[in-house]
Amino acid sequence: MSLRASAAHLNPVYRLVAVAGLTIVAASLHHSASSSHSARWRARHPSHKAIAMRVLIRTYDFDDLGGSGASMRTVADFLQACGDETWAPRGRETLERLRAWSPGVVLGQQWATEEASMWAIALGVPFVMFVRGPGQYEHFMPQCDLVVFNASSQLELALPAIGRTPAAVLHPPVLPADYATDGGGSHITLIGTGALKGADRFLTLARKFPDHPFLWVTDEPSEAPPSNVEVCPRTPNMRSIYARTKLLVMPSRSESYGRVAIEAAMSGIPVVASDLPGIREATAGHAVLVADEREWVTAVRNVLANIEPHRRAALALAALRDPSVELEALRSRLQALVDAGRRRPTLSLCMTVANEAATLAKAVASVREVVDEVIIGVDTRSSDDTAAIARTLATDYFEYTESSPPDFRRMRNRAMERVPTDWAIVLDGHEWIENAHLIRPALETTAWSIEIRTLFEPDANRIPGLSFPFPRIHRRHVRFVGAAVHEEVSTPVARRSRQIDIRVWHERKPGSAATTRGAEKSGAELDVLRAAWQERNDRRALFYLANGLRESGRLEDAVEAYSTYLEAPNFEEEGWQARLYLARCHAARQAWPAAKQCFEQAILAWPERAEAVIGLGHVLLAKGEARHAAAWFRMAAGLPEPSDCRLFVEVPAYRWQAWHGLALALDRLGDYAGALEAETEAKARGAGAWADVNIGRWRALSGHGTGNGAGS
Structure with a gap:
């Protein structure tokens, strides 16, 4: 099968056969062709206008003796001879100067690819990457309007990565x-x-x-x-x-x-x-x-x-390698890009679901206006109407049979492997996106994954239990890795960007899906995490194992797991989180000295975080030190919700929990008016209906001066 035939379903492949090359010495920042070469090209193209295009070139090897530098110089010389203007800056350039020059297209290659792509994004013009060897496109994965490979064999190797991105072949030019x-x-x-x-x-x-x-x-x-x-x-x-x-x-x-x-x-x-x-x-x-x-x-x-x-x-x-025809084809392609403007990045919604009939349509509707494809995989074990609903919503529907507990890496990757677009956004069937209109602008980036704000399990007042950034929007080559039951993405942190104004609400409704998931998390999922830790020394799995043990009420096992993890945390913030949870395990076991010590260590490590401060306040309250507890609760009440964390922020701690803790401490001190004021503030900040009961009690007590105190 020919290359054109094999790639036809994915890619408009423009075959630009081997072209001739020139050796050009540039005398200034703006590329200047030698007079003999320019005359030779102009003799073949006498009818071109003085300047038809302005082409900005970024390559760090423009002056190299051979190879990719010589090839790019040949392209630049040909364009100039056709009446176009090219500029290949040798050193650093300001965006202001680049914008003032007003290029119509940016070309980049080799190690300059990322910088060239950033220029194109900032200038809002098309970007063309020249690929000179295997794996180069996959290494950078820039947002391209055209990818030019130096051989058909290289294009064939890269087809799984480039998807629908337009591609061409231009053999290294030789004159x-x-x-x-x-x-x-x-x-x-x-x-x-x-x-x-x-x-x-x-x-x-x-x-x-x-x-x-x-x-x-x-x-x-x-x-x-x-x-x-x-x-x-x-x-x-x-x-x-x-x-x-x-x-x-x-x-x-x-x-x-x-x-x-x-x-x-x-x-x-x-x-x-x-x-x-x-x-x-x-x-x-x-x-x-x-x-x-x-x-x-x-x-x-x-x-x-x-x-x-x-x-x-x-x-x-x-004789087979005549440069003029194929260089002219490349120039025509560049001119078409300049005329059309920068290509809009394409986006797929990726979902793998089971028993999500109640929420699936809402999830898809939340992003339907900004996605080009909807890919939905349905677990064959699903027992409600999820499959029927998915068939009506998906542009690409498939079925799979997942294990219990599910292997989230495998499940996510099943859908990611079907993505034909530049980007994919990954959602569960019980999630929905707020501010989806911000997604399209966010795709104009050199990042491979975009972290957005996850708001986890909101309460009746729409206050999420947790808030954390997580990479949800990915270039099509990104895959899921990590422990099977707590997947991560392969994207390095340096290749991520963050758009916290885009929010995903994660709220699983009561039903069979929630019941099944709860049983898995407290049962077989713990076995999977334990195996990942014991067999592969996966410390991330150990962290989640400790969390699962704590949430399942197996506090002694959780203490042991957290203590082992803290011997060598994966990174500083996760270590802080583990120490906070360890302190709570000690508190739940009423091991007050150990709980107090762990909370104090967490506060020293990150004094801006209210969760540990509130935890210490409750330990002091349990020990009968209400006055000291009140001081810590007041401190926590003044801390703002952090916005630059990698892991979990407990939103209620920054809304109402510190005020409620202060109310409890003041109640113990007999200051019912103060308790009433603090609980009223907690209620205004989102505390539940139980706060009304406390407010009524303290209102009565502050009038009579006696009472039995508050609950909750």
Whole structure:
């Protein structure tokens, strides 16, 4: 099957065949083509306007002697010769200067890709990434309007990652005027350094042909060569190298394309090369390819013994690579991008659900206006109308059978593997998004995952029990990892952005799904977490194991698990959270000295957090130290809710819990008027209906001066 046919369902693939290259020396920040090269290109394109496009180029190797730098210079020169203006800044540039220049498109490659992508986002213009080797696109995963690969084989490898992103192939450009000689050289030549370029194989060949001169073009010879090998440093004048070359060898172990084979062909120099996909594509049947390492000596000897047919094959390869047509195709593609403007990022909703009939439609409706695809997988064990509802809502519906407890990594990844768009937002069937209109602007980022605010299990007054940022919006290549029952994402922290104004409300309704999940969390899920800790030393699993034991009332086991975890926390904030929960376990067991010590340690570690301060207040209250407790509750009441935490913030602690604790302490001190005032404040801040009972009691007591105190 052809590349076009195999990729047709995913990608508009624009085939830009191998094009010729130029060596250009830029005299200023703005790229200036040499007059001879410009004249050559303009002779072919006399009708272009003075400036049709402004193309901003970001690459850190623009002035390199060969490779990707030379290829990008060729593209820049061709565009200038067609009447376009290009700018390839050498150093750092301010956004103000870039914006003032007003480019229509940004090109980037290699290690400059991320910066170039950021420029395009800030300027609001299309971004084109040039990929020069395997894995480069996957390494950066930028938001692209077009991805240009240097070989069809590289594009095929990247198809799972690029999805629907438009892609093209532009082979590294080679121009005869820069490389052509009379082909009368005498050396067997290698251009390159190290094992990947096959330097060791080259030196072995030199030893097998001691009477033949060899030429090694390298700045870093890996070892002392035999006496018949001349080492020559890299040079901008590659014609001088090919003028001395009779046969080019490419004993590479890895090549994304093999540009030097085309350069040599311009002089009719035969090529013997490793049989690699990139080299096969570059040479198009016009070179001798060696698949078995043991056949190198034979292959070289055979070519030297009958070289003329191989010279003719090289010249045929040179004739095959006409630059003008394919560079013109690239330019037309760039012009279309400039005319169309920056491509809108695409987004899928990803869901895997079971027994969510009561809430599934609300979840989908909360984002339906901003997503392009709705992917819903339904567990075959679901017993309500979830499957029927999902079929009416999904653009991509599938079924699966999940284990109990569920493997959340596997479950999430089932849906992520079906994502055809740039981005995916992951929701449960009992969740819904607030401020979905902010999602689209948030996708204009170089991040791989976007953390949004999760509001967990709100009460009757819509105050969530927990608030925490969690990555919910992901580039399509992101996958879920970690312990099976508490999944994480593969995105490094440095590759995440945060949009806390986008909120996801997590509120599971009572029913079979909630009942099943509760049983799993206190039963089989603990076994999965324990196995992850004991068998793989997964400390994240240990943290969640301790949490599960605490929530299940197994306090002694939880104390042991938290204590073990705290010997080497994963990161500082999670360590603080574990110490807070350990203190609560001690308090629940009425181990007051241990509880007091743990709460105090948590306060010292993070004095801005109210949860530990409130916990210490309740311990002091239980010990009969109401006056000291009141002081701690007052301190907690003045602390603002933090907004920059990685883990859980207990929202009620910053709304009403400190005021309620203060009311209890003042009640113990006989200050019923103060207790009434504090509980009234707690009620105004969202305390439950029980606060009304306390307010009534303290109102009565403050009038009579006696009473039995308050509850809750």
